Amino acid sequence: MFTNKPHHLHHSCKDKVQGCDLHEGEWGKVGTIIIWSCVHDGKAKKSKEVIESIDHDKKLITFKVLEGDIMEEYKSFLFTLQVSPKSGGSGSVVHWTMEYEKRHEAIDPPPTLLQLTVDI
Known part of the structure; x- marks a missing residue:
């Protein structure tokens, strides 16, 4: 779905x-x-x-995130998604990996973004 039809993702998690x-x-x-909302x-x-x-x-x-709200706190951000049969x-089983570089040390890691991926 994420590769060929990511535009269908909102059907399963509209919220x-x-x-x-x-x-x-x-x-x-x-x-x-792609532009995600x-x-x-x-x-x-x-x-x-x-x-x-x-x-x-x-x-x-x-x-790779190019622009958007997340880039206010991070210099770079990559999402890697891998799906493995049970x-x-x-x-x-879905594995999400987030690689990022914070703009400065006072910025916390993105736990709420991790929860968003779990919810999706």
Whole structure:
């Protein structure tokens, strides 16, 4: 879903993801720029991201944040999402990795952003 149809994500979590718009490129392609509209900490937020890498074999995708509310506190921010089938059963396990560089040491790590990913 995150690779080819991220614009459908709001169907499963409308209270968290309000939209996902194609800004430039094609869905499912490296270099594509997407604008996410989400509710984070009770407020509407936006994030402009580029798909930095896709590995279909590993079911992995990496988004680099270019602009948006999160960049007020961070110099750089990457989201990596990897999906692995559950062993011995149906369904999958999702691993989110966040790599970031804070603008200064007084900025806390993003625990509420981590909770948003869990909720999604």
